[in-house]
Amino acid sequence: MSQFDHVAVTKKANVYFDGRCVSHTVQFTDGTKKSVGVILPATLTFNTGVPEIMEGVDGRCRVLLQGETEWKQHGAGESFAVPGNSSFEIEVLPGEAYHYVCHFG
Numbered sequence: 001m002s003q004f005d006h007v008a009v010t011k012k013a014n015v016y017f018d019g020r021c022v023s024h025t026v027q028f029t030d031g032t033k034k035s036v037g038v039i040l041p042a043t044l045t046f047n048t049g050v051p052e053i054m055e056g057v058d059g060r061c062r063v064l065l066q067g068e069t070e071w072k073q074h075g076a077g078e079s080f081a082v083p084g085n086s087s088f089e090i091e092v093l094p095g096e097a098y099h100y101v102c103h104f105g
Contacts, residue, residue, distance in 0.1 A: 002027055004028070004034075004036075004050075004061070006029055007023060007026050007027060007028055007029075008027045009024055009025070009026050009027075009085075010024055010025040010026075010027075014035065014037070017042060017044050017078075019040075020039065020040045020041075020042040020044060020101070021037060021038070021039045021040070021042075021044060022037055022038060023035040023036060023037025023038075023102070024036055024037065027102050028103070032105070033104055034101055034102060034103050034104065035099075035102045035104075036101050036102075037099070037100060037102070038059075038097050038098065038099045039061065039090060039092050039097070039100070039103065040092060040097055040101070041092050041093060041094045041096060041097075042091075042092060043090070043091040043092075043093070044089070044090055044091075045087055045090075046082075046087060046088055046089075046090065047086075047087045048078070048082050048083070048084055048085065048086050048088075049084060049085065050084045050091045050104050050105050051081065051082065051083055051084045051104075051105060052081070052084075052102055052103065052104055053079050053080070053081050053082075053083045053102070053103040054074075054079060054080050054081075054082065054100050054101075054102055054103075055078075055079045055100060055101040055102075055103065056075050056076050056077060056078050056079065056098065056099070056100055057076060057094050057099040057100055057101060058076050058097070058098075058099040059075070059076065059092065059097050059098040059099055060073060060074065060075040060076075060092075060093070060096055060098065061073070061074055061075075061090050061091060061096075061098040062074075062090070062091040062093075063080055063088055063089070063090050063091075063094050064088065064089040064090075065082060065083075065086070065088045066083075066086045066087045066088060067086075071091070076099075077090050
């Protein structure tokens with residue numbers, strides 16, 4: 001699906017890592033929340049509280065999950081799961097931008 005219908009969007013952006021990651025929180029009528037954002041070229045480390053599924057919308061990235069030793073590439077139409085109370089490193093190469101939807105829980 002290319003859009004979400006009948007949702008509330010938080011006006012103020014979530015800005016992380018000096019603007020290299022910017023997202024907006026989207027709340028659905030059933031109470032679930034997602035974030036929709038973009039990561040600009042960088043290598044960043046994110047911590048999770050709850051399990052997350054990162055869905056690629058556009059662009060490419062490489063990901064290293066906590067406890068793993070091999071980076072995996074992901075692009076548009078692909079997803080990866082991150083356990084709760086964990087972390088992951090994500091790398092977006094120069095000239096790229098990784099657009100994503102983060103599904104929480």
